[in-house]
Amino acid sequence: MNRILIIAFLLSTGFGLKAQDDLLDLLNNEQTEETTFATSTFKGARLINGHTVVTRKKSELEFVISHRFGRINSGIDDFFGLDNSSARFSLEYGISDNLTFGIGRNSFEKVYDGFLKYRIFRQSEGVKNMPVTITGFTSMAIRTLDNPNFTDDDFSSKVSYTHQVLVARKISPGVSLQVVPTYVHRNKVLDNQENDIFALGFGGRFKLNKRVSLNVEYYSRLTSELADNIKDSIGFGVEIETGGHVFHITFTNSRSMVERGFITETTGDFSGGDIHFGFNISRVF
Amino acid sequence: MKFNTILTIILLAACTSLSMAQDRYLTRSGSVKFFSTAPLEDIEAHTNKALSIIDIKKGEVAVDILIKSFEFEKKLMQEHFNENYMESDKYSKATFKGNYGSNENIANMVDGTYDVVAKGDLTIHGVKKAIETPVTITVSGGKLSANMVFMANVKEFGIKIPKVVVRNIAEEVEVTASFEYEPYK
Numbered sequence: 047m048n049r050i051l052i053i054a055f056l057l058s059t060g061f062g063l064k065a066q067d068d069l070l071d072l073l074n075n076e077q078t079e080e081t082t083f084a085t086s087t088f089k090g091a092r093l094i095n096g097h098t099v100v101t102r103k104k105s106e107l108e109f110v111i112s113h114r115f116g117r118i119n120s121g122i123d124d125f126f127g128l129d130n131s132s133a134r135f136s137l138e139y140g141i142s143d144n145l146t147f148g149i150g151r152n153s154f155e156k157v158y159d160g161f162l163k164y165r166i167f168r169q170s171e172g173v174k175n176m177p178v179t180i181t182g183f184t185s186m187a188i189r190t191l192d193n194p195n196f197t198d199d200d201f202s203s204k205v206s207y208t209h210q211v212l213v214a215r216k217i218s219p220g221v222s223l224q225v226v227p228t229y230v231h232r233n234k235v236l237d238n239q240e241n242d243i244f245a246l247g248f249g250g251r252f253k254l255n256k257r258v259s260l261n262v263e264y265y266s267r268l269t270s271e272l273a274d275n276i277k278d279s280i281g282f283g284v285e286i287e288t289g290g291h292v293f294h295i296t297f298t299n300s301r302s303m304v305e306r307g308f309i310t311e312t313t314g315d316f317s318g319g320d321i322h323f324g325f326n327i328s329r330v331f
Numbered sequence: 332m333k334f335n336t337i338l339t340i341i342l343l344a345a346c347t348s349l350s351m352a353q354d355r356y357l358t359r360s361g362s363v364k365f366f367s368t369a370p371l372e373d374i375e376a377h378t379n380k381a382l383s384i385i386d387i388k389k390g391e392v393a394v395d396i397l398i399k400s401f402e403f404e405k406k407l408m409q410e411h412f413n414e415n416y417m418e419s420d421k422y423s424k425a426t427f428k429g430n431y432g433s434n435e436n437i438a439n440m441v442d443g444t445y446d447v448v449a450k451g452d453l454t455i456h457g458v459k460k461a462i463e464t465p466v467t468i469t470v471s472g473g474k475l476s477a478n479m480v481f482m483a484n485v486k487e488f489g490i491k492i493p494k495v496v497v498r499n500i501a502e503e504v505e506v507t508a509s510f511e512y513e514p515y516k
Binding site (some may be wrong): 068069070072075076080082085086103106143178219256257289290330 | 357359382383384386393394395397400406407410411413414415418420421425428430453480495496498499
C-alpha cells in the first residue's frame with residue numbers, strides 16, 4: 047500500500063513539476079524547427095567588376111551605373127585618369143526570385159551585353175541544410191567598336207560568351223566569401239591568344255559596420271596564353287548601402303566592366319600603379 | 332481491493348494531469364502585424380507564425396516570435412529589417428512574458444469578452460523592457476482568443492535609425508496581435 051502511495055505521489059508531483067514550467071521555456075520547446083535562409087550574403091549583384099550570387103527578387107528592376115576612370119599613374123596631364131572615363135549602364139530585372147535577366151552597354155569598346163542568372167541553391171540551415179548559395183550565370187557580349195588588329199572583323203568575330211558558376215557562403219554575419227569557376231569563349235582572338243579561357247574567381251565581403259563593407263575580388267586565369275601583357279584582374283572596393291541604393295568606390299586594374307574584358311583582357315599592372323578608380327551605383331525600383 | 336485502490340489512484344493522477352492541461356491554451360499560428368508611418372513611406376510587416384501560450388488559472392501569458400518570420404511586401408525592406416535593424420542573426424526572437432492578473436470568468440471559461448491589462452517584459456533586439464498593454468480576451472464555446480494593439484518605440488530597444496532614412500522610418504511602431512488559442516496538451 048505504501049509503495050502505491052509513493053508511486054501515486056511521484057506521479058502527481060511529476061505532473062506538478064510539468065505545470066510549473068516557465069511559459070517561455072515551454073514555448074521555446076514548441077518552436078518547430080524551420081529552414082532559415084542566409085540573407086544578404088552580398089548586398090548587390092556586383093562585387094567589384096564581377097557578379098555575385100545575388101539575384102533580383104521577382105518584379106524588381108535594378109538600374110546600375112558603373113564608371114571606370116583612366117589609370118591613376120597617368121599623372122597630372124590626364125588628371126590622374128579622371129579625364130578618361132568609361133561607363134556601363136545596365137538594367138536588370140527579376141523574372142522570378144531566382145531568375146534575373148539583364149542587359150547592359152559599356153562605352154569601353156562599345157560593348158552590348160545580355161545575361162541570365164539563375165540561383166540554383168540557397169544557403170540554409172534547419173530542416174533543409176545547404177552550406178552554400180550557388181548561382182549559374184551565362185552572358186553574351188557584342189563589341190561594336192572595330193578592333194584595328196583584326197583585318198576581317200565581321201559580326202561573329204565581335205561576339206564572346208561567359209559562363210560562370212558562382213558559389214558563395216555567408217560564413218558569419220560579417221563575412222561572405224565567393225568562388226567563381228569561369229569559362230570565357232571569344233570567337234576571334236589574336237594569334238598569341240586563346241579562344242577559350244578558364245579562370246577561377248575569388249571574392250569576399252567584409253562588413254566594417256552595418257552599412258559599410260570592404261569588398262575584394264580576384265580572377266585567376268587558368269589557361270596560359272602566349273600573350274604576356276595580360277594580367278589577372280584585381281579589385282578592391284568600399285561598399286556603402288543606404289535604403290534602396292548600393293554604392294561602390296572601387297580600385298581595380300581592369301578597364302572593362304564586361305566579363306570577357308576584365309577576366310581575359312586586363313592589361314593593367316596593379317602593383318605598378320595601373321589602377322582605375324571607379325564607382326558603381328545601383329538603384330532598385 | 333488492492334487493485335481497485337491502484338486503479339483509483341491512477342485515475343485520480345490522470346485526472347489531475349488532465350485538468351492541469353486544460354489550464355493552458357496554445358497557438359502556433361498567432362498573427363502579429365506592425366505598422367509605422369513616416370513622411371515618405373509606410374512600413375508594414377506581418378507574421379502568422381507567432382507562438383503564444385496562456386495559463387488561465389494563473390493569468391499568465393507568453394509570446395515567442397521568430398524575427399525572420401516577418402514578411403514585408405518589399406523583399407529589400409525585409410532584408411534591411413533583418414540585417415540592419417533587428418540583426419536577426421544575433422537576436423533571432425522577440426518574446427513577451429507577463430500576466431494579466433486573475434480573472435474568474437476567464438479561468439472558468441465563461442463565454443464573454445473581457446478587457447484586461449497585461450503587464451510584463453517585452454524583449455526585442457536583445458533589450459528587455461517592461462510594458463503594460465490592454466488586451467481583449469474572448470471566450471466563446473470553449474475557445475479562447477486574445478487581441479491587442481500597442482505602440483513600441485524602436486529607440487528604446489536599441490534600434491538606431493540613421494539620419495538619411497529618418498523620413499522613411501518612424502520611431503513609433505504600432506503592433507497589432509491576434510491569437511486564437513487551442514487547448515494545450
